[in-house]
Amino acid sequence: MQKFLSNFQMRSADEYTIKTLGVPSLELMERAGTAIADHVGEVVKALSRSSKICVVCGGGNNGGDGYVCARVLMERGYSVKVYDISDGIYSPDCTHMRSLYGGAYARKISGGVIVDCIFGTGLSRSVEGKYAEAIEKINGSNALVVSADIPSGLNGDNGKAMGVAVSANMTVAIAQYKLGHVLGDGPDYCGATVKADIGIAAPEDAAVALEDEEIATFYPQRPRNSHKGTYGSACIVAGNAKYPGAAALSLSTALRSGCGYVKLVAEEGVKNSLVAAYPQVIYLSAPDLSSSAIAVGPGCGKSRELYDLLCNLLKNYSGNLIIDADGLNVLSEYGTEILKGAKCKVLITPHAKEFSRLTKLSVEQILIDPVKHAKEFAKSYGVNVLLKGAATVITDGQRTFLNLRGSTALAKGGSGDMLTGLICGTAARGVELIYAAVCASYTLGCAAERVSAEFTDYCATAEEIVAELPKIIKNFMND
Numbered sequence: 001m002q003k004f005l006s007n008f009q010m011r012s013a014d015e016y017t018i019k020t021l022g023v024p025s026l027e028l029m030e031r032a033g034t035a036i037a038d039h040v041g042e043v044v045k046a047l048s049r050s051s052k053i054c055v056v057c058g059g060g061n062n063g064g065d066g067y068v069c070a071r072v073l074m075e076r077g078y079s080v081k082v083y084d085i086s087d088g089i090y091s092p093d094c095t096h097m098r099s100l101y102g103g104a105y106a107r108k109i110s111g112g113v114i115v116d117c118i119f120g121t122g123l124s125r126s127v128e129g130k131y132a133e134a135i136e137k138i139n140g141s142n143a144l145v146v147s148a149d150i151p152s153g154l155n156g157d158n159g160k161a162m163g164v165a166v167s168a169n170m171t172v173a174i175a176q177y178k179l180g181h182v183l184g185d186g187p188d189y190c191g192a193t194v195k196a197d198i199g200i201a202a203p204e205d206a207a208v209a210l211e212d213e214e215i216a217t218f219y220p221q222r223p224r225n226s227h228k229g230t231y232g233s234a235c236i237v238a239g240n241a242k243y244p245g246a247a248a249l250s251l252s253t254a255l256r257s258g259c260g261y262v263k264l265v266a267e268e269g270v271k272n273s274l275v276a277a278y279p280q281v282i283y284l285s286a287p288d289l290s291s292s293a294i295a296v297g298p299g300c301g302k303s304r305e306l307y308d309l310l311c312n313l314l315k316n317y318s319g320n321l322i323i324d325a326d327g328l329n330v331l332s333e334y335g336t337e338i339l340k341g342a343k344c345k346v347l348i349t350p351h352a353k354e355f356s357r358l359t360k361l362s363v364e365q366i367l368i369d370p371v372k373h374a375k376e377f378a379k380s381y382g383v384n385v386l387l388k389g390a391a392t393v394i395t396d397g398q399r400t401f402l403n404l405r406g407s408t409a410l411a412k413g414g415s416g417d418m419l420t421g422l423i424c425g426t427a428a429r430g431v432e433l434i435y436a437a438v439c440a441s442y443t444l445g446c447a448a449e450r451v452s453a454e455f456t457d458y459c460a461t462a463e464e465i466v467a468e469l470p471k472i473i474k475n476f477m478n479d
Helices: 007-019 025-047 061-075 092-101 129-139 186-190 212-216 244-254 268-274 304-316 326-334 352-359 363-368 370-381 415-428 433-459 462-478
Strands: 002-005 052-057 079-084 113-117 144-148 170-174 192-196 207-209 233-237 261-265 282-284 293-296 320-323 345-348 384-387 392-395 400-403
Touching (some): 025 170, 025 192, 052 061, 061 079, 061 113, 061 144, 212 433, 212 462, 244 261, 304 326, 326 352, 352 363, 370 384, 370 392, 384 433, 392 433, 415 433
Parallel strands (some): 113 144, 233 261, 293 320, 320 345, 345 384
16 A cells, blocks of 8 residues: 655655654655665666766756755766756755855756756745756756656646656655655656655545555455355446447446346447447346446436436435546536435446536646646535546545556546446445445556556557456455
8 A cells, every 4th residue: 555645745755754743854854865866876886877967956856855855976986067956945844955065066957867956846836047947958868867756836735747857767765755656647657666765654635556466365365155146136226228338338237247137228229239348237127226326327318217326226226326528527517516415325426527527627626736626625515535647646534545446548438337337236245335446447557567567558449458457356356
C-alpha cells in the first residue's frame, strides 16, 4: 500500500515533525538532500553516464535540498557543479545549506546528469521568464534528469504542468508520494518515481493505492462446500438497439468476477442477440430486487423511464447499486437529489465530463482538485464515487483510494462497460462496495497492461482484455 499526500497534508506532516516531534528542519533537509544524492549516484553508476553532474537550484527549500545533494556528491568524489537560478533571495534553510556547499558553480546548464531542484510541490503559478527558459534547456539537454520531490513546473496537488515542466527520467519523492506524481500530467513528467523516507509520517486521511498483495485478499480460495448461492447474484441493466455491445461487455466481465448468478435486463432484441453467446445468463424484463448487486446504465440511452427506474431502486432496493453511463446522464438531466437517503449502498462511476454534468462544475475545475471534488460529492450525497482518469479516484467521502493500474488501451469505447460489470459481480460476491470498485479497477487495469504489452495500446481490444482477466485473477490467487 502506498500513500499519496496533497500539498496541505505534506506541509502539515512536515510541521508536525518539526514542531511536535522536535526534528529540526535543517536535519530533514540534510536527510532529503542526502537521499537525492544516493539515487543520483546509483543512476550514474548503473547507466555508465558521464560523472559530470549539474544541480540546478532555486532559492526555496527545494533548492536547499539541491545544495545538500551537491555537497554530498562532491564529498563522494563526483564532478558536480551548481547552477543557481534564484533571484538572490533564499529561504533561511536554503541560505544555510548554500553556505555549507563550498563547491563550484556552473555558468550554464549542462552535464551528463542534471538534478532539478528549482521548484517544489507548492508551485501554484505559471512558470515564466528565466525559469521557463531553464526548464526548456533541461528538457532539451539530452542529459539524464533527476527531479527532487517533483519535476519543477508540475503542480503537487493535481499534476498539471504549469505552462512548462521538467520532463524527468527519475523523481525522488521526499518523505511521501504526492498526488501530483500520479494525477493529471504527473505520470508523463515524473519518469520512474521513488520515495525517500526521511522520517515524516503520512496522515491517516491520505489517499492510498493498494498493491498486488492487498488486491489478492479479494480473491480468496473458495471452499469446496459451497454453491452458486454462496457467491451472490449480479443484475445488469444495460444495452439498447443502438448499443447492444454495452450489455455484452458488462456481462463478459461480470461472468468472470466470481459471482454465482449474472442477470441481464435489456430490450428484447438485445437479449435475443446475446442468448447464444451467454447461455448462462438469466434474462429478465425488470431488475430483480433480490440481487446482491445491480448495475444500471451502460448503453441504455437517456430516458425518463430510466430515471424512474433509478428512483424506484434507490427507494426500494437494499443491496449494492452501481450507476454508470446513461444512468449518470439521466441523474444529471432530471436531478441528483434522489441519491440522498437511498436505501441501498450506491456507487457512481463517472468520467470527468459526466462528473461535470452531475456537479455543474467545469471539467477544468474538477481536474484542478479531483480528490476534493469527489470527496465532497460523496459526503454530500451519501454515496461512493469512482471518478475515472489516468489515476482513478475512489472515495466514500472519508476513505480515498487511487487506482494507478491500467494503460491507454482502456481509452476506448466499452472500457467503462467492462468495469461496471466487473464491479457489479465483485460486489455481488460479498466484497464491500468501495473495495469492489478498487478491486475491479485494479484487476481490469492489470489486464489492460498485459494486453498492451503484447498487442500495443493501439491494437488492444476489449475482447482481448476480457480474455486476460482469468490469468490476472489466477496470479492474485497464487500470491
